[in-house]
Amino acid sequence: EKKDYQRLGASMDGHGADGDRFVVCAPKMISELTDYYLLHGVCYVSDGTESDEPKDVRKVAPLRAKNKQLHKDAVGQYYYYMYGQLGINVHITDDEEEILMGAPGVFNWRGTVVRFRRRITDDSGGLSRRDSPRGNPRPTNRHKRQIVNYVSDVPNPYFNRMKDDSYFGFAVSSGRFLGPDQKLLYVASAPQSNAQVGEVLIFDIVNADSAFAEAQIKIHFTIPGQQQGEYFGYSLLTEDFNGDGFPDLAIGAPMHSRTGDYETGTVYVYLISEGQLNFRQQIALTVPYEQSGRFGTSLAKLGDINMDGYNDIAIGAPFEGDGVVYIFLGSADGLQAKASQRLTAPANEFRWPGKAMFGHTISRGTDIDGNGYPDLAIGAPNSETVYVYRSYPVVSIEADVASSKRELSIEDTTFELTVCLTGSFTAGQYMPVELSYSLSADAQMGRVTLVGGSGSANRRNGTISLREDSADQCQQIEARLKATSASIYRPVILELMYELLSVPPPAELTGAPFCENCALLDPNQPVRLVRKVSFKTGCRGEVCVSDLQLSARWLDIDSEEGYILGSTKKASLEFTVYNGGENAYLPQLNVTLMPTRLTLAKLTSECRQTITTEGVNVLCDLNSGLPLKASYTAKYTLVLDMTKLEGGTVSMAEIRAEALSTSEELLPMDNFYEATLPLREFSEIEIVAKSSVRDVSLEKQKGPVDIEYELNLLNNGPSVFRNLEFTLDVPLVYHKPSSGGQKYKMIDINAIVVSAYYSYKTLDYSWTQNGVNLLPNPIEHGSIGTQSPTVDMDSLHRQPLDYGMLGADTGPQWASENDGGQGHDTMAVRRRRRRRDLGDLASEVQTEHASFNFNRYTNRLIEQPSSQQSNALTNVIDKVLLELPRNKTLLFSCIDDVDSYAECARLSLAVDLFRPGNVPIAVKLSFQLDLDAVEGAFHEREDNFVLLMMADVQQKQDPTGAGEQSRFKLARNNPYTVVYRFSDASTPVWVYILSAIAGLLVLVVLSYGLYKLGFFERTKKEEMEKHQRESVRLNAPAPSSSGGGPVEVDD
Structure with a gap:
């Protein structure tokens, strides 16, 4: 081993007590060989730190297995364990039974996690066979002893969906997300996966104890990053922030940029839905620092530092100046958006040049001084210093101001006020605390004077020391009253403010001694109290009687x-x-x-x-x-x-x-x-379907055609749709009734590939046929959060479903493809159907969905008129299909009353909570349609073949029986593909030109012929005009004879 620069202590974890387990790692420990170095990394585990010498130290180095340093297959070779860097991050589970270590360099830096655990096996023990007395049977009641050994589980990243350079295992954690008594699940980040957007996986480790299969991870939930390059998952932890008993997630992304210029950093907080493995983002924590502070580089559990019942968190920003650590408090709604405290890097004259990187690492919250409150240590690696911060006790104050008279009268001149302060320490450990208070009476009206007041007549200051028995500490104050009849309608307002006399020094003051007698007031409690004392007036008696x-x-x-x-x-x-x-x-x-x-x-x-x-x-x-x-x-x-x-x-x-x-x-x-x-509850559900192949012609294409149907389910609100069940009826085999039962397999169910997602989560699905469940090949099934087996979605996405291994009773059995009717009949029920036109069929499809509309202006449900209900039913059939020729279309679908025999399978999936918004349930179905089978299924009079899959949505009954069923309205269009026997040839342009010229010539010839026949002569009109001219001339007056000349008369 080469231990130079191994970075021992780069990651460590422990629960804080001397008897707790402690682990420290050196991720850059090198295994030195003759020709090259292997960057394996190593961790050391101790069962306790009570003494200076840690006890029972165990070395964890599972990446040194000789036969797993390099992996070779038909594609190439991979660096398997060679550069694993075990211990880049380490985590001890809450029960201290398991240790999780990240190894992001395994398998070409795909990364994995290593689980170190204790395994107990039984050994019968006792005498051996040869020690048994001859002729006597071996005793059967011998004491069994337990053998304890420690094992390291290393899941093989070859079997998961991670790609090279994903750095899976960069940060690790764990939690019982489904409840304190449920199975422990693990959390790890892959900050470089998904095109450097990053993601965090919640998973389990399976096949760990199997002698025939390698350990693998089984993914249950995925949380993706939100910005490329933000290093989503650089740090993470699990903690219950809202006090519901279920662990939540905090994920650091220190490279996140708000403006695109600086790496300001952010921390995403996800709260888990109670009893369900489903996370929702509560908040994205940020700080006002606008430059590259890298907020979120480190996260630390603090526990409940203010003892309000909610766990708190510390977040480091090591590049904000010399480094800053922020404290965020928990609440019923999760982490509060504003930090309650800001710890800055203390001055250190011995540090190295540059930033001190204060807050690069932060310890868990641990009570080191025994005052009942967690303390923490903060590392500043560039100044080679660790700073220890101790927590001051928090005192909760109950204050009260009481008047000796319940109501004042205009005749009263004096009355007494009693100020009481009671303190209790949230950690249960008493310490002497002195409070100062300030009482003001009727500051606006000026009717009250406090005897012994200082500064102003209506204000009194004093001090009260809290007692160990938490008894009330009270002081009486004499008040003088001067009221008038015009002012008695406004009550006397008493205002009490209080604070601690001994205040701790600021946290930034380095080297200041810890104030042993100082405490802090609970920040969640007010330090101001207001009471009112009214006057009695306008009533018949001393006390008013209202109604x-x-x-x-x-x-x-x-x-x-x-x-x-x-x-x-x-x-x-x-x-x-x-x-x-x-x-x-x-x-x-x-x-x-x-x-x-x-x-x-x-x-x-x-x-x-x-x-x-x-x-x-x-x-x-x-x-x-x-x-x-x-x-x-x-x-x-x-x-x-x-x-x-x-x-x-x-x-x-x-x-x-x-x-x-x-x-x-x-x-x-x-x-x-x-x-x-x-x-x-009312939801408007919309199913939008798209087909990659809307139509195809048999004259242009033969054989199988690849088709992909994409269906998006949208909840247009306004309510959450609970217990949704989506079904898609897929026709598979067509039985031609006029050919003696000959059947044609249009779609091979073994070649169908299905993927379904909702809200970054892969959805499980199932196939049924005639009420019989069709399950894929036996794989590792999970039993977390569900009572029925679930499907390993990673395997289903990589290869089509294979039903051939299930036997004759569990799936469809094909005698031969496109046989002549000699194969085994797989339909449990055959129904003869009569011919229906597509238009008639659309009007006959019935629905059980609500006949209501939601009015978004009045926020009320309006019953839909019956006329609109019947028209709305046609939305199951596309308008394009309704325009196809009558009696020339073969409809291949699973709708009742279709003139065909169709063997169908039903795809089903369920979503517990379908929230309104723009996030759809996406379902993709990839399959092949056999065009040769389609051509053989045509009758002589049929030219069009329609493949139509029927989608529907229902609501499953709540298994708990609580609540009532939701009402919803469904709008949908179903995916379809039309196959034409003949392609329509477009008419050439010259035909249109010749037709126009011929039409003009015919018009000219007809017009000339009519002209010759006198069709355009109007003789009757000409005769009438001639008679009119003659009548005008005859009725005209005779000309004057004064001229004496002759008068000419026309004949």
């Missing part, structure tokens, strides 16, 4: 029809409070919303929101805090966030409200309002 009457109505939802999930982001609920009695002081509205996912869209200053086990409690001040007078009405509208509501187990939302005041209530029963809002 509040509460009602409510939805402004944008029909409460009877219910709310369509996903239809709106917000909903407004208007409450009306009418006072039928005396003045109601400090009127308030107390609303409880159930389930807890139903919260306020925006929290106004008048309201306070609290999440409890029963639901979300909202307390709002009415009438701006002023008294609600007799016969007056106050209205308040709550704007609710509807985006978090989901169907399934919850079928309705419940609202409980109560109108409150400091006055006594005449009729308490009408102060309450209870209502339920049904939660409905």
